[in-house]
Amino acid sequence: MTRICVLGLGYIGLPTASVFAANGFHVVGVDVDSQIVDVLSKGQIHINEPGLKTVVCAAIQSGNMLVRQVPEQADVFIIAVPTPLKDDNSAELSYVIQATESILPFLQQGNLVILESTVPPRTTEDILVPILQKSGYKIGEEIYLVHCPERVLPGNILHEFVSNDRIIGGINDKSSDKARGIYEKVVQGNLLITDATSAEMAKLMENTYRDVNIALANEVCRIAYDLNLDALEIIKLANMHPRVNLHQPGPGVGGHCLAVDPWFIVEKSNNAELIRLSREINDAMPNFVVGLVKKMLDQVVKPKITVLGVTYKGNVDDIRESPATEVIRKLKQANIDVGIYDPYVKNYEFEVSNLEEAFVASDLILLLADHKEFKYLSADELGFLMRNKQLFDTRNCLNHSKWKDAGFSIKVLGKNNQNS
Ligand SMILES: NC(=O)c1ccc[n+]([C@@H]2O[C@H](COP(=O)([O-])OP(=O)(O)OC[C@H]3O[C@@H](n4cnc5c(N)ncnc54)[C@H](O)[C@@H]3O)[C@@H](O)[C@H]2O)c1
Known part of the structure; x- marks a missing residue:
């Protein structure tokens, strides 16, 4: 039986290890974090993924997957550890x-090493x-080496791990062939071979x-x-063109990817000018949103706002x-009191409250993540707790007429200053 040692048991490594184990491989999952090893050994998991x-x-009960803090001998080593940004980007x-x-x-001799972590170009060749x-x-x-980047979507990882096409980039053909032999046992999508x-x-x-x-x-x-225009209307109209597909604006771009x-x-390249500028535009959005919030609160003495959702997108617990x-940090710097409600998040650098605490005496609801639970909030009951009934929906995801009927004034990011 082929033995696989997976290093890093996070959002990528844990699904990878368990799916290989479910397909009959003998897997040792390794994480340097002893708490993660403890949690997994007790039959629990430390991340929220359907x-x-x-x-x-x-996988653990079948005996196909063991969890350890140090690696063991194996036929294949899969590296799925973090690659965050340093302060200098x-x-x-x-x-x-x-x-x-x-x-x-x-x-x-004969081992295959697979780097799944996302890395700058040339890392496999120049560093590994x-x-x-x-x-x-x-x-x-004698040792084969490939980069096989992971392209799954959090919230749908198990399905996409199997069904997505997968890039296999070997340092030579033999390495790619070896990796193809492993992934074809679990991946139903195409295996795309490159360097x-x-x-x-x-x-x-x-x-x-x-x-x-x-x-x-x-x-x-x-x-x-x-220009005093409605951006959402303009994007909708432009997208009626058969070859245009503009995305939606939002409070910024997050997540680890x-x-x-x-x-x-x-x-790695001085020619990446548009790419750099795009990062800067997206990184400036929290400040832009805070500017709009301040305008909405300019008549309010000692304002409090309720932030709904702090994850980088809806229906996940990932706050990276x-x-x-950044929005909350800037609001606090402006001496605005912030109550935070997020049903997915327990540990966060700011206090996350229960629903009632987050809303009591609030002057504005600022929706930043489109969790499905928010659609079912009672506008009447929450409005009753608040001091001023204002809603700023930066994801354009709520049923605005329900909130309007409950007496709220509504702003939607991109809809300029009109009530929707
Ligand atoms: N999360 C995603 O949706 C996603 C999607 C595509 C690609 N990626 C990439 O996959 C890689 C892993 O991301 P993630 O989200 O799984 O990270 P993660 O932080 O969820 O998990 C990484 C794990 O690696 C462990 N670790 C760190 N050093 C280790 C070592 N030396 N040996 C063993 N374990 C070690 C950490 O303790 C952690 O539990 C990153 O490069 C990321 O960019 C992530």
Whole structure:
């Protein structure tokens, strides 16, 4: 039976490990965080992803998956550790370097090493190859190496892991062939073979494409405020053209991928001008939203606002790089009292309240993440708790007539200053 050692048991590594185990592989999942190993060993999971707990528990109970704090010998090593941004917007590769170094004592001739973490172009060739060479094996001939970027969507990871097409970028053909032999056992999508650096760049371009297009929508939104226009109406009309598909504006771009990956290209090429500017436009949106909030509250003494949702998008518990954090920070800097309600988030750098506490004596609801639960909130009951009934929906996701009927004045990001 093929043995797989997966390093990093987070949003990517845990589904990867458990899906391989469910398909008959013998998997050792490794995480340096002892709490994560403890939680998983007790049959619990530490992340919120639909269906994942069932697959992980089944994998562990079947004996196909073990959870450890250090690697073990295996046929295949999959590295799925974090690659965050440093303060200077360059890639923090120390986790990838440590994880690669940690497998050196366990490498054997014929092993395949798969880097799934998202990395700047040339990382596999320039950083992983020299580390693996320290094993004494010839890389590409005795140890095989590929970059197989992950492109799943949080909230739908288990389905997309199996059904998405997958890029396999080997440092040579033998490496790609080896990796194809592993992924074809679990992936139903196409396996797209290329070289390691092209795989790295293609992955980054997927998220960069989306980031640049969101920046364009956010720019339309800001221009519309200058020209006293409704950006959402303009985007809707333009999208009636058969070859136009403008995105929607929002309070900023977050998450560990879209807000991060474009910088990995900027770091490597001075020609990445549009990509850099798009990041800057999207990063400026929290400030723009706070400016609009301040205008709405300019008549209110000692204002309090209720933030609904702090994750980077709806229906997930992921707060990484969430624009909500920057919005809240700026509101607090402006001495605005902030009550926060998010049914998905428990640990956050600001206090998350229960529903009633978040709304009591509030002057404005600021919706920042479109969790489905928010659609079922009672506008009447919550309005009763508030001091002023204002709603600012930055995701254009609520039933505005319901809130209007309950006496709220409504603003929607992009709809300029009109009541919707
Ligand atoms: N989350 C996503 O939706 C997504 C999508 C596509 C690609 N990616 C990429 O996948 C990679 C992993 O992301 P994630 O969201 O799973 O991160 P994560 O933070 O959820 O999980 C990473 C785990 O790795 C562990 N770890 C760190 N160093 C380690 C080491 N040396 N050995 C073993 N474990 C170690 C951490 O403790 C953590 O539990 C990143 O490069 C990310 O950009 C993520």
